[in-house]
Amino acid sequence: MPDATLTAMRRHRSLLVISVALAVSLSSCASSPELDWEAAQSQADAFIDASSTSASFLGSGSLQAVPNAEVPREDGGVTLTYPSEVRIDGISVVCFGAGEALFGATVRSGSSWIGSVDSITLTCDGEVHTVPLSVPLERINAIILNGTVEKGAGAVIAAVITGAAERT
Numbered sequence: 001m002p003d004a005t006l007t008a009m010r011r012h013r014s015l016l017v018i019s020v021a022l023a024v025s026l027s028s029c030a031s032s033p034e035l036d037w038e039a040a041q042s043q044a045d046a047f048i049d050a051s052s053t054s055a056s057f058l059g060s061g062s063l064q065a066v067p068n069a070e071v072p073r074e075d076g077g078v079t080l081t082y083p084s085e086v087r088i089d090g091i092s093v094v095c096f097g098a099g100e101a102l103f104g105a106t107v108r109s110g111s112s113w114i115g116s117v118d119s120i121t122l123t124c125d126g127e128v129h130t131v132p133l134s135v136p137l138e139r140i141n142a143i144i145l146n147g148t149v150e151k152g153a154g155a156v157i158a159a160v161i162t163g164a165a166e167r168t
Contacts (some may be wrong), residue, residue, distance in 0.1 A: 033152040037064065040096040043126060044158035047094050051160040058086055061159040065101050065147040077146035080161065085109075085139045089163040091117065091131035095124035099152020103159070105131070108142040124155045131159075139166060 044062040052060065061078030088107070095101045104119035117131055147157040 016032060035069055035097050035152075037154070037156070039158035040154075043096040044156045046095070047128070047158050048100075048160060051092065055087065056162040056164060058088065058161040058163050059143075060080070060158065060160045061145050062156055063145060063147055065095075065097075065149045065155045065157050067149045067152070067154070077144050077150050078159075079142060079144050081142045082140065082165075083137060085141055085166045087163045087166050088133070088137040088143065088161055090133065091159055091161055092128050093120070093122065093157060093159040094126060094128045095122040095132060095155050095157050096126055097124040097149070097155030099124055099155065100150045101147050101152075101155045101157055102150055103131070103147045104143075105146065105159070106144045107140050109139045110141070117130055121150065122157070124149075124152060136163065 035096065041062065041064075048060040051057065057094065059080040059082075061080060063078050091105060093103050095103070101122045101124055102119050103122055105117040106113055107117065115136075117133065120129060120131055122129055143161060145157075145159045147155075149155050
């Protein structure tokens with residue numbers, strides 16, 4: 001009889017060990033590693049600093065992107081305003097972190113938000129991407145930069161706006 005009790009206890013302990021191991025494995029698969037926000041922001045700042053010396057530089061911004069955020073974001077993302085009208089010739093954007101992010105922008109002319117720039121998907125690998133503009137955006141006095149993470153724990157997205165002040 002003691003042998004049957006010992007065998008039952010060993011079997012119970014084995015099942016417990018297997019259950020704990022399975023639970024640990026599943027929880028490590030379910031959670032993404034935490035992003036080093038400080039390092040990602042530092043990389044974004046370096047990208048902006050390197051780009052700000054261009055003669056066509058109109059401004060820049062960076063934002064922390066998290067999963068499941070709306071684009072355009074309810075909190076407005078990053079807004080750049082201009083004291084006089086500008087022509088936007090290009091938007092260069094880069095994502096630092098892991099996974100993929102969605103980036104978009106909305107522009108204002110006069111007192112009206114006239115539309116959104118086509119959103120693009122970015123791999124968060126530090127590579128610079130150019131937002132496709134079919135024509136330069138003219139008579140712009142503000143732009144809102146937005147982003148969200150589609151895959152991964154989070155990211156820092158940085159964008160640089162290039163163009164020229166419009167002559168009146």
